Amino acid sequence: MPVYQQNVPQNVAPKVTIVGVGLIGGSIGLALGQRGLAKQIVGVGRRQQSLDRALACGAIGSATVDLAAGVAAADVVIVATPVESVVEDVCRALAAAPAGVLVTDVGSTKTNICEAVADNEVDSCGFVGSHPLAGDHRSGPEHARGDLFDGKTVVVTPTKATLPETTERAEVFWKSLGAQVVQMPPEQHDRALATTSHLPHLVASALAASTPPEWLPLAATGWADTTRIAAADPKLWTQIFAQNTPSVIAALDCLIEQLQAARSNLVADESTQIEKFLHQAKRTRDALGN
Amino acid sequence: MPVYQQNVPQNVAPKVTIVGVGLIGGSIGLALGQRGLAKQIVGVGRRQQSLDRALACGAIGSATVDLAAGVAAADVVIVATPVESVVEDVCRALAAAPAGVLVTDVGSTKTNICEAVADNEVDSCGFVGSHPLAGDHRSGPEHARGDLFDGKTVVVTPTKATLPETTERAEVFWKSLGAQVVQMPPEQHDRALATTSHLPHLVASALAASTPPEWLPLAATGWADTTRIAAADPKLWTQIFAQNTPSVIAALDCLIEQLQAARSNLVADESTQIEKFLHQAKRTRDALGN
Structure with a gap:
C-alpha cells in the first residue's frame, strides 16, 4: 500500500x-x-x-x-x-x-x-x-x-x-x-528563520572568509562542518538576506553580543564563565540531535 | 602485504x-x-x-x-x-x-x-x-x-x-x-589552529547559545552543520581556549570585523558587497572540498 x-x-x-x-x-x-x-x-x-x-x-x-x-x-x-x-x-x-x-x-x-x-x-x-x-x-x-x-x-x-x-x-x-x-504567521517565521537558517549562512561565510587559504591544510572536521553552507549559491543567499534584512540584523546582533561576551571572558581568563557558556551551547545543540 | x-x-x-x-x-x-x-x-x-x-x-x-x-x-x-x-x-x-x-x-x-x-x-x-x-x-x-x-x-x-x-x-x-x-614551529601552529579549529568551536557554540530552544523545530541542515561541534566536551574546550587565548582572541577579532562589515552592508542594502563577500567565502570553502 x-x-x-x-x-x-x-x-x-x-x-x-x-x-x-x-x-x-x-x-x-x-x-x-x-x-x-x-x-x-x-x-x-x-x-x-x-x-x-x-x-x-x-x-x-x-x-x-x-x-x-x-x-x-x-x-x-x-x-x-x-x-x-x-x-x-x-x-x-x-x-x-x-x-x-x-x-x-x-x-x-x-x-x-x-x-x-x-x-x-x-x-x-x-x-x-x-x-x-x-x-x-x-x-x-x-x-x-x-x-x-x-x-x-x-x-x-x-x-x-x-x-x-x-x-x-x-x-x-x-x-x-x-x-x-x-x-x-509570516513575521514569526522570518524572525525564527533569521536565527535558525539565515544567520548560520552569514556566520559560515564569515568564518570561511576570515580563514587565509594557505591555512586550509590545517582545517579539520570542525572547520569543514561549520563552514559547509558557505559553499551555497551566493546570488540566492544575497536575495534571501535582502528579503529578511531587519530580522537577520537582529539575529546577528544577538550573536555578536555572545561573541563579545566570550571575548571579554577570554581576556579576563574567566574559565568558569567560558565553560558555562559552552555548556549552555551544548545543551541546545544536544537537544536537536544529529 | x-x-x-x-x-x-x-x-x-x-x-x-x-x-x-x-x-x-x-x-x-x-x-x-x-x-x-x-x-x-x-x-x-x-x-x-x-x-x-x-x-x-x-x-x-x-x-x-x-x-x-x-x-x-x-x-x-x-x-x-x-x-x-x-x-x-x-x-x-x-x-x-x-x-x-x-x-x-x-x-x-x-x-x-x-x-x-x-x-x-x-x-x-x-x-x-x-x-x-x-x-x-x-x-x-x-x-x-x-x-x-x-x-x-x-x-x-x-x-x-x-x-x-x-x-x-x-x-x-x-x-x-x-x-x-x-x-x-609551535607558535605558527597555534596562530593557524586558532582560526582553523578553535574559532569554529567558539562560533558554533555562540550560534547554538543564541538560538532559543523553542525554535529548534525550525532548524534545518544548515544550523545542524554549523553548530555540530558545539556538542563537544565543554571542559576540554575551556582548557584549549585557556591554552591559546591570545591567538583565539586575534582570530575572533578578525571574525567579528567580518560580521560587522556584513552588518553594515545589510543596513545599507549593499547587495553587491554582500554577494562579493559570499563569493569570497565560497571560494575558500570550495578550495577545501568536502
Whole structure:
C-alpha cells in the first residue's frame, strides 16, 4: 500500500504545475511521481535547457517556458523560483490558473512575499506561503531527490486574510510528500528563520572568509562542518538576506553580543564563565540531535 | 602485504605506551594493532575503569595506573591526556622512560606545552610536540577507530632546541598510522589552529547559545552543520581556549570585523558587497572540498 494512503486523502493534487525546476522544484516532482500522487506534472522554466534537465531526470512529465500555458489546467501550482522572482510568478499563476487553484511557494522568507501577493490586484484567496526546511548546498534538478521532504518540516504561513481551506490544502499537499507541517504567521517565521537558517549562512561565510587559504591544510572536521553552507549559491543567499534584512540584523546582533561576551571572558581568563557558556551551547545543540 | 611496509620502516615502535586512552589514545592503539606495528601496547590512565574500557575494545594490550611503571620499557610514549595535564605527563614520562625514548603528545595547542616542557628540569631531548587533526565530537575509547588518522594531517612542532632525529622519529611514527605530517614551529601552529579549529568551536557554540530552544523545530541542515561541534566536551574546550587565548582572541577579532562589515552592508542594502563577500567565502570553502 503506498505511503500516502495511510496519511492523506488520495489524489490531493491530480494536476500539478511546478514553476522553477531546480533542486526543490525537481524534488517535489520526483516525490509526487514516486508516490503516484499526480496524474500530470508540468514544469515551467525560463530556459528550455533547465527544463530538459528536469525532464531527463524524470522530475516532470512535460515542460513549457510559458507560465500562463503551464498553469492553465493546474489544480496545484508550486512556485519554486528564487525568492526575488516568487511574487511575480505567484501573481502570474493566480491570474492564469483556473478558479479553485491552490498556489504556494517555497521561498526562504515569507513576510515580503505574503504582503506583496496580498497587495497585488490579483485575487489571492488561493495562495498561502510555504517554506520547506529541506535542501542541499548543491543546486539543480540533477541533485533532486524524491525523499527530500521525508520527515522534514514545512512551515505554512497563513495571514489573517488567508482562507482556512487554502491553508488546509497546502498542509495536506506537503504531508502527502512525507513532510511534517508547522503553521505560523509570516513575521514569526522570518524572525525564527533569521536565527535558525539565515544567520548560520552569514556566520559560515564569515568564518570561511576570515580563514587565509594557505591555512586550509590545517582545517579539520570542525572547520569543514561549520563552514559547509558557505559553499551555497551566493546570488540566492544575497536575495534571501535582502528579503529578511531587519530580522537577520537582529539575529546577528544577538550573536555578536555572545561573541563579545566570550571575548571579554577570554581576556579576563574567566574559565568558569567560558565553560558555562559552552555548556549552555551544548545543551541546545544536544537537544536537536544529529 | 601490510600497508606500513610500503611507506615506512618496520618496527618503528616495538614498545609503545599510550598515556590517556580516550578517543585519540584508543585510536592510536587500534591503528598500531591493526597495522601490526607494535610488539607491546601499554595503556596508562588515572582510573582503572577507563583502562578496562580500552582493554575491552582492544585498543591496548595491558594497562596500569602507574605512569612510571607504564613507560619503564617504552620505545615510544604518546601522551594523549587533556591539554591541561600534558606537560606534567610528558615530564613524568621523560623522567621515567629509558634513554632513547621518543615522547610526543596530541594536544590541540602547542606553544604553552613545548615551552613548559623545555623549561622543566627534565632532559627533554626525546620530546617533540604533535597535533593530529583528527577527532570526533564524541569521546571515550568506545568511539576509537583504527583508521582515524588515515589520510589526516598531523602537525609536528619542533622548536630550535629539538633534535632533528626526534622530529624525524615522530614523523615516521605518525606516517606509519596513515597520516600526513606537516612540520611548523609551535607558535605558527597555534596562530593557524586558532582560526582553523578553535574559532569554529567558539562560533558554533555562540550560534547554538543564541538560538532559543523553542525554535529548534525550525532548524534545518544548515544550523545542524554549523553548530555540530558545539556538542563537544565543554571542559576540554575551556582548557584549549585557556591554552591559546591570545591567538583565539586575534582570530575572533578578525571574525567579528567580518560580521560587522556584513552588518553594515545589510543596513545599507549593499547587495553587491554582500554577494562579493559570499563569493569570497565560497571560494575558500570550495578550495577545501568536502
